Amino acid sequence: MRSPPKRSAREFLDTPGQDPVALARLLNDIRRTNRWFGGYPLVLTYLRRVVRVLSHRPITLLDVATAGADVPRAIAAWARRQQIPLRIVALDLSEEILAQARRRTDAYPEITLLHGNALALPFPDRAVDVVICGLALHHFPYDEAVRVLREIARVARHGFIVNDILRSWGAYLGAWLDTRLLSRNRLARHDGPLSVLRSFTVDEFRAMVTQAGLSGVEVRRHPMFRVALIRWPPTRDPPRRPRRLGAERGNAESPTPAPPARGGARERETVSPRT
Numbered sequence: 001m002r003s004p005p006k007r008s009a010r011e012f013l014d015t016p017g018q019d020p021v022a023l024a025r026l027l028n029d030i031r032r033t034n035r036w037f038g039g040y041p042l043v044l045t046y047l048r049r050v051v052r053v054l055s056h057r058p059i060t061l062l063d064v065a066t067a068g069a070d071v072p073r074a075i076a077a078w079a080r081r082q083q084i085p086l087r088i089v090a091l092d093l094s095e096e097i098l099a100q101a102r103r104r105t106d107a108y109p110e111i112t113l114l115h116g117n118a119l120a121l122p123f124p125d126r127a128v129d130v131v132i133c134g135l136a137l138h139h140f141p142y143d144e145a146v147r148v149l150r151e152i153a154r155v156a157r158h159g160f161i162v163n164d165i166l167r168s169w170g171a172y173l174g175a176w177l178d179t180r181l182l183s184r185n186r187l188a189r190h191d192g193p194l195s196v197l198r199s200f201t202v203d204e205f206r207a208m209v210t211q212a213g214l215s216g217v218e219v220r221r222h223p224m225f226r227v228a229l230i231r232w233p234p235t236r237d238p239p240r241r242p243r244r245l246g247a248e249r250g251n252a253e254s255p256t257p258a259p260p261a262r263g264g265a266r267e268r269e270t271v272s273p274r275t
Helices: 020-036 039-053 070-082 095-104 142-155 169-181 186-198 202-211
Strands: 059-064 086-092 111-115 128-134 156-165 218-222 226-231 266-269
Touching: 020 039, 020 070, 020 095, 020 186, 039 059, 039 070, 039 128, 039 156, 039 226, 059 070, 059 142, 070 086, 070 111, 086 095, 095 111, 128 142, 142 156, 142 202, 169 186, 202 218, 202 226
Parallel strands: 059 086, 059 128, 086 111, 111 266, 128 156
Antiparallel strands: 156 226, 218 226
């Protein structure tokens, strides 16, 4: 068997009522996974090309299923170093997870936290420049993952990058070893290997893109058992009408000193029931 059989058991990350301390440690383990195993380089490499193409500023970005907002924080830190004005909305369905993210984004006024559903993104068509989504598609059954892709493509004006773990024996063994050797968190030890088994193969990701009716999307394998679904922006930045995104704007500034918190990350409540 080329890949392990798919499973649909529920992950602790998707289950309300977790102990806040254990949940915080699980989010820390997810951050470590993104940092050490390819999540940050994938997104930042994409954004480096995007900012060369888009002439307007600030660039608006939506992170779907943000979890602890570690990827938005990495992007904001990079944008400050590059002095690129950027506004980021970090969306998640879980109020408990957003509470954790709120404490982690106090120093990033350019990040807005938003409660919302990936299956029905609370934005009009082409509302944001770029949409990102990392390690999230595997939390959805196949048909719902197709709907998430449609929603991402709908609201992305210029492009998107969706990345996830590849369902493979190598990824499963790596996740099992990682959560046993580098984590003592029971949630991570359960969710890490299970995430691999809940995910999809390259052929399944390609079939998703086709079923979603999307064109111009590349499906690429990357190191550390990652798969990326990428739509690049056009080479020319068309005229852009200003749009209001999320709640209030933040200011991306140079890394030292950090921009004034002004209350930290903004948050807007949007009730979007799961369907």
